[in-house]
Structure formats: structure tokens, C-alpha cells
Amino acid sequence: MPVQHALYRMHELAFRTQYAELKERTASAGRLLQGTPGSLQLRRGTGYAYWYRVFYPAPGKKAEQIVCKDGDTAALDEVSREIEFAQWTSAQVRNLRKLDFQVADKGVASVLVELHNAGILGACLALVGTLGFMAWLNELGAMAVSARTQDVDIAARQKLRLAAPASFLEAMEATRLGFHPVPGIPSQAPSTSVKLKGRDGLRVDVLTHGEELGKTVPLPQLKWHAETVPHYDYLLAEPSRAASLAGGHCIPLTLPQPERFVWQKLYASAERKAKPEKAEKDLLQAATLGAVLAEQQDELLSDSFRDAPAALKEVARTRLPALRRALSGHPQALEQFELALGPAARKRSRPSSAGP
Template identity: 55%
Template sequence: MSSALYRTHELAYRTQYAEIKERARATGLLLPGTPGRLKLKSVNGGSYWYRLFYPVPGKQEEKFVCTEADLEAYETMRLAIEDQDWMTKQISLLRKIGFQTADKVMARVLVELHNQHMLDAGLVLVGTLATMAWLNELGGMSTSAHTQDIDLASHILRLAAPASFLETVKATGLPFFPVPGLSPASPTCSVKLPGAQGLRVDVLTPGEELGQIVKLPALAWAAQTVPFYDYLLKDPEPACMLAGGHCVPVHIPQAARFVWHKLYASTQRRGTPEKATKDRIQALTIAALLASEDAHLLLDALNELPPRMREHIARIKGTLMQTASAHPELIDLLDAI
């Protein structure tokens, strides 16, 4: 029998995570980078408050807050720094006990997307970051997931974003550059940081064929099509992503739909068996957590699978059941494929 795919966090830590989420959702705009501190500076005969902080590791920044006489603005920023300092300490503790947390560079991007209302406009977090978010949401402990990609999916944008996608990622202060398309005339749908291991941000959207380019006027950007993303992105759910010292409100696919789509995606990998295995383990871990309490969600999502998706998943049924053998409730569901 295979070993269990997850362990469960203690109730006290799950409660702590829930409190962090509640406070993050009530915060509104998030302070980028470290909490920082307030510093009074004399400039041209006047006294002004600045916030000193690190937007990303190794880069200090000063940002104007208010004049010395503006006590209301000073107090607002002081409380914001105090709240962010509390948040950073709580997230550090959760990270040490096994909660999934993205790095500080990813945090800088996610915070900017949140502050620019890109995530409110309808962008959905998918890929490995969505796996990490669902593990935290469901209280599961598993092998830490690592990724150098932020995958954002768009189905229906509810409103136009106040800034273009490229303007938003450049506002992070990080040296993102657009990834060229297959031809000079092709719109780009990704940005990346320099270096082989540099963070990459991809924008994806539903389409019949993999890799077609679709323009998204609301973002002044383009997206790459992925088959059956219309199934994946139906009625996404609000959640939060722990990243650096931040808890960023996001939207992620329904857990059950995410499971079945990720299993399907694992069958479409060509020449990268290790990535297919990673997809299956991540999907089955979320599935095992769901099956222990909300198995009906998996069954309902299974019954709505497009036939071609179901056919591909059925071909790896034996492998899936072997991997999930420590979870009888999940085995029963997989047997229904």
C-alpha cells in the first residue's frame, strides 16, 4: 500500500489561518514588501514622513506618506504597518509548521495584482499556486510544492482593469520583460524575470486547441488557450494565497474541478513524465482531502466531465488507484471513472 498523501493540521492552526484570511480580506489595499517603519525627514525646510521598506529582498525603498502635520495620514500608515507586521509574524509561524507559502518575489507580484484590482476583474489563480492554496484551505500538510510560475486564467473578465497587465507587473519594480511569441507579429501572453530560474507569469484562457493566442482587451494583453478551461473555471471560489509575509485574497477553481482537470492535464504531458507524476500527486492529494469530508463534490464534478476528459483519465485509472491506495474513500470515487 502507498503511504498517505497528506496529514492534517491541528485545529488551532487551521483556526489561526482562518483569522489571517479574515483580516486580509478586510484590509483592502496591501502594503507591498516588508512592513517597514516610518521615518521623519527634513526636505527643503519641511518635515515629511516616509515609509522605509524592502519591496523585494535586497532592495530598500522610501515612499512618501504625509507631512509631519498630517496626523490622520500618519496614524493610518502606522496602523497599516502594525497590522502587516502582525500578519508577517503569523505567516512565518504557519510556514514553519507546514502551511504552503510562496516566496517574496511572487508575493510582490500577487500584491500588485490585488492592489490594481486585477484579481477582482476575474483573473483566477491556477497551476501549482492553486494547489498550494487548496492545501491550506483544506487544512492539509503535504510535500512542499515549488514553482517558478504564476499561472493566471481568464474566462470572463467582469470589468476592465484600471491598468494594463504589463503596466501592473512593471509596477512591482521587478525587471519583467515580455516573452516573445512564435513570430514577431504574435502577441505575447507571458512575462518573465531574467535568468533560467526567473519567475514567469502566464495568462491562460479556454480554447479548443492548446497554445492558440487570444487577445484580452480588458487587460490590454493576450492569453494562451488551454483545452477544457471552461470546465475548470466555472464558478471559481474566493480563497487566499500565503506569499512572503502576505495573505493575498485570490480566486481559485473549485477544488473538485481542479482535481479532475489536473488529472486530465497529466495525460497530455509529452516528454516530461516527472511533471505528469507531479500533476497526479498534487491532484490526488487535494482529492483525498476532499473525499474524507465532501466526496459528493468530487462525484458531482466527475459527472460533469466532458467525455474526452473522462476517457483520458480512465486510461490512468490503475495508476491513480495505486497511488491513492491509503485512502479508501478516494479509491471508491476513482473506481467510478
């Protein structure tokens, strides 16, 4: 008889409360400081004295930002408070990492902080992919194994809610990490991604809904383009306010609804035929998040599945045998998936040919 493994464990209530407090305080903090909290230093040069913030935007890369003239007490006090808050946040994130909360690396933190400060992360972009999965584990108070990733996948709705256009590329350049646009395919196509140098360099992809996978569409309000993915209109409907832990930061952002995230991941796992390792990762993320929702939140997965596009449903149903294996240790969650995906569910959703 196969060994039944649990896909997740729940954090203690005290730890979940600690995370909730951090998220609440960060949500009202406004601008976030890039990199390490840093320190204030007074420099005297050409007859004038200026205060600078000295910090590290990336490991081993020292930088400084001018704060104000000496004597500008209001500006100096404001940055001092920001540094103090950043120090507190960093300590909280460090503690949560020790408690097995999901924390992405410092490069991811730089990307998310700059998108937040540019006012476009919460307004029109949602975090998806593996980083979105990691964020939902924290939000739901669950511990699970999550593969590290060098991809930051952010998804935009076609109609953005920005008061004024904001440049995605300028936000990436503000990280000081050295991002460069990735050539499109074909080469004359506009770029939809930026990347750091090196084969394993951090990559940021901008995605949006489209009937056909891999097309390039403009996002004028971001002065950028996005790559299309089928059914992202379903995924991005009514996103949830949340946060992501990365580096020493807690960054406010939006995530797709977790139930929709489950079904989109299941669909993706079936469509990645040429990339079996990524397909397995998507399946495991769908199963894990679905188990948390069904067992801890009493979520009826069949309700959200009912609203999914017909094409997504048909593809997702092909993954039921794989889900049975993945959820061998979670009979309650498997029952929810069976109700949504099994033959009985298909029969219920089929229109009746009989008259009224």
C-alpha cells in the first residue's frame, strides 16, 4: 500500500497572527525603501551639507540616495521613520522565514518594491506563477514545499486602472540590478520580459489574457507589451488584496482568487506537454492549494469550477487521475475535486435535451 504523504501543515495561530500584523502595517506604510534599510550619513562638500541614505540595493552593491539639505528637519525625520519601519519589517520577515513562511529572494524583493512604489503593482498587476502560490500559502497560514524560482510572473488585466501611464521598464531600471529587455519572438516583436544577465538570471514576465498562447499585445498604460495566456480573464477576475514576503520586505499586492488559481494551475499542468517537470510542479501546486482550501477553509471547489471557461474545464478533467495520486493523503480534498471533475459533475453540467 503506498505511503500517504500530507502536502501541507498549518502554522500555529500565533505565527499566523504575526504575519497578519506585518501585512496590515505594511499595507498602510506607503512608499517602501529599496534594498536594505541602510543608514543616514551627513556629507560636507562644496560649502553645503547634505544627508544621504547609504544602503545595499543588492548583495555586495553599495548605493546612496540624497535625502535633504542639513537643517531640513521634516524631510530627515520622514526618512528616519522609513528606515526604522524597514528595520522592523526586516526583523519580522527574518523571524517568519525561520518559522517556514515562504520568503522569496532579494532580487524578487527589488522588483516588487519598485512596482509597488511606481503605483502599478496593486492597481493593475497581480502576482501569479510560483511566487503567487508561495504568497497564498502565507495568506492561508499553510506550510508546504515550494520550488525556488527565478521567474517573476505578473499578470495585467487588459483594462488597467491607472490614473496616469507608468513605465514598467523604468520601474525595472530603478531596481539598479541591471535588467535588460528580452528580445521578442520573432526578433522584431516587442519585448514582454526583462532579465538579468546570465543563464539563470532573474526574469520578469508580463502576461495578460488572450485566446491564443504566446501572442504579443500592447499595454499602453505601462508603456510595455504583454504575452497572452488563455483564460487569464477568468484567473484575474476579482483579485484579492494580499502581500508577498521577499528579501527583508513585505510588499502589498494583489493575487488571483485562490480557487481560480487552483483551476488555472491544473489547466497549465495539462498544457505543458513539452515540459513535464513544470507540468508536475503546476499539478502539485494546484493539489496543495486545493487541499488547503477544501480542508481548512471549507471551500467548495466545485462552485468556482462552475464559473470556469468550458475549454479550461475540459482540459482540467484530464488531470483527475494525476490528482488522485497527488491527493492520496487528503481524502476530503480529493472528494471536492471528484465532485467538480468526475463523470457525475460532467453529467450535471451537460444541458438537458428534454423540454421543460
